[in-house]
Amino acid sequence: MRMGNDPIRGHGDGMSNPDPIDGAERVVLARGSTRVEVCPALGGTVTRFCTETPVGFVDWFRSAPETGPFLPTEAACFPLVPFSNRIRDGRFPFQGRLISLPRNHPTIMHALHGHGWRVSWRLDVQSASSATLRYDHAPGAWPWRYRAEQHFSVGDGGLEITLGVTNLGSGAMPLSFGLHPYFPRTPLTRLQAQVSGVWLTDADVLPLRHALVPAAWPISTGINPSAVSLDHGFTGFAGRAVISWPERQARLTVEAGPAFAHLSVYAPPNATFFCVEPVSAATDAANLAAQGATATGLRILGEGESVSETVRFIPEPI
Helix, strand or coil, rough: CCCCHHHHHHHHCCCCCCCCEECCCEEEEEEEEEEEEEEEECEEEEEEEEEECCCCECCCCCCCCCCCCCCCCHCCCEEEEECCCEHHHHHHCCCCEEEEECCCCCCCCCCCCCCCHHHCCCCECCCEEEEEEEEECCCCCCCCCEEEEEEEEECEEEEEEEEEEECCCCCCCCCCCEEEEEEECCCEEEECCCCCEEEEECCCCCEEEEEECCCCCCCCCCCHHHHCEEEEEEECCEEEEEEEEEEHHHEEEEECCCCCEEEEEEEECCCCCCEEECCCCCCCCHHHCCCCCCCCCCEEEEECEEEEEEEEEEEECC
């Protein structure tokens, strides 16, 4: 969280995009003291979510740079669609076909975060406090036609984001989706979320086996993101996470609908941010499911079928 107008320049999350956007239009949504900025041209990202107070603005997400070119990974939040996090080697089998996806990161060998964060979205509807963005995907390496929509609604109670996907192609399509918000990190920041398990990972941050949450990561009772190093997917997410900043006497509650029963937590060492990502499935869910793993969260979206889910970000003083 920050006060005033001095921007926080985050370190990203180890990703880069070869095409930063300079001066892209930001759609401003506001109601009461709450303000949200969205950038359709750069991945349909949220670039700022803040509350105006008598002494300045309090930022609930890490804000994007206010001027100059920036990357999706420097934004405040971006959509994960049609898959969340990584697919091993960019390949997975599905209904007798081997799907092979191109690398979309210069140093990572695996397909990363889907399409939404890398493309321009169209602004379909806008009012003073709400907006709907749309992205239509034409078949290519990902051989399914689909439509993704994000609906943003701002109120004095905070920010609500609904992410939806419709399979517009012929035949069934695998899907995992979610949101990738970045939060500012202070020395006393605390994260609490009810979870039941975790996917332990290899050196490429891909799941090896499912286990109980280690005692060193007691997220259900609360952790300090500065005291752990995490890049893991947690299971059994009960739909509510609470982030508190005692130094600022404030906290943010993240409420996710039941389709987002997984929680990815990224807390890199020595960073000014951390990520708490409500998602529908485990990382590499398509390959895990093909290997016979259960409860991966992978959804099979039938021809013409739609699915959507909502996440609410509710700020309050403490």
